[in-house]
Amino acid sequence: MNREETTQLISQTGIVPKKSKGQNFLTDERVAQRHVDFADISKDDRVLEVGPGLGILTKILIEKADDVTCIELDDILADYIEDTYSDRVKLIRGDAMKVDFPPFDRFVSNLPYSISTPVIFKLLDHDFKKAVVMVQKEFAERMVADVGTDDYSRLTVNLYYRADCRILETVPASRFKPKPKVDSALVEITPRESPFKVKDERTFFKVTEVAFNHRRKKIGTSLKSAKMIPNDADIPYLDERIERLTPEQIGELSDRVFEYMHP
Known part of the structure; x- marks a missing residue:
């Protein structure tokens, strides 16, 4: 699938790409092939794709695995996926943030920016082997940011606690239709045991x-404003800002908070 074919499909289906939904369709099949290859899919793997769009990843996924599920919110796109791949794909119509994810081993998705954060957090609550996601480049940089940088965030800490995460490649904006304002990146997420222990994950x-x-x-x-600790709490790091703490130090902090909450 190239830009001309994507343009034709957009016209044929009657889909009007919506900025609010982050509907920028990948047009480079070489990128799509690498995206799927990075996921190391075997025939027996259960694969989940959120937001299949016009199916540029889907048609490669169904050649790799016998069990592929797609979640699509847009009715026009869902109809297209169902009509094109109905005998090879299990289609779930609905909002990926509201429907239950089926059991899966590999997660492969071109994530709209508007739902990237909540989908990643939801993904991390599931048991899987590997995820490879396409996200905006600035979002990818937040996923793997260093302590003390502006990109270091809650997302960074949660990912570090639960998985190995690395940027695989940058994908230019020119590889999408309509062309977004920023580049994207492919990111690999591989679950692993946490490098440090905490007394209470919640x-x-x-x-x-x-x-x-x-x-x-x-x-x-x-923490005091949130009523998580009393005003006279004697806990390390209270005079620091969170962006200066490593995930391990945040773990140490949370253990002390937990002790105050459960004396």
Whole structure:
């Protein structure tokens, strides 16, 4: 599939790409092939694709695996996928953030920017072997950011705690139709055991969320405002800002918060 073929399909289906949905369709089959190849799919793998669009990844996925499920919200695109691949694909019509993910081994998706963060967080709650996602380049940089940088975020910490994450390649904006304003990147996520232990994961994730929601404030101010610790709490790092702490230090902080919450 190239730009001309994509333009024809857009015309034939009557789809009007919506900026609000991040509908920028990949037009370079070489990129699509590499995207799928990076996922190391075997015939027996259960594959999940969110937002198949016009099927540039889907048609490669069904040649790699016998069990492919697509989740598509847009009715016109869902109809197209169903009409084109109905005998090879299980189609779930609905919002990826609202429908239950089926069991899967490999996750392969070109994620719209508007849902990249919630989909990644939802993905991390599932048991899988590997995910390869196409996201905006600036989002990819947040996924693998270093401590103390502007890109370092709650997303960075949660990914580091649960998986190995690396940028595989940058994909120019010219490889999409309509052409977006920014480049994209392919990112690999491979689940692994956490490199450090915490006393309570829910507390760890909550501390991370609360502190990064107010990243310019001191950690103590944020946690006290959220009623997670008393005003007289004696905990390390309260005078620091969360962007200066490594994930391991945030884990240490969350353990102390947990002790205050469960004396």
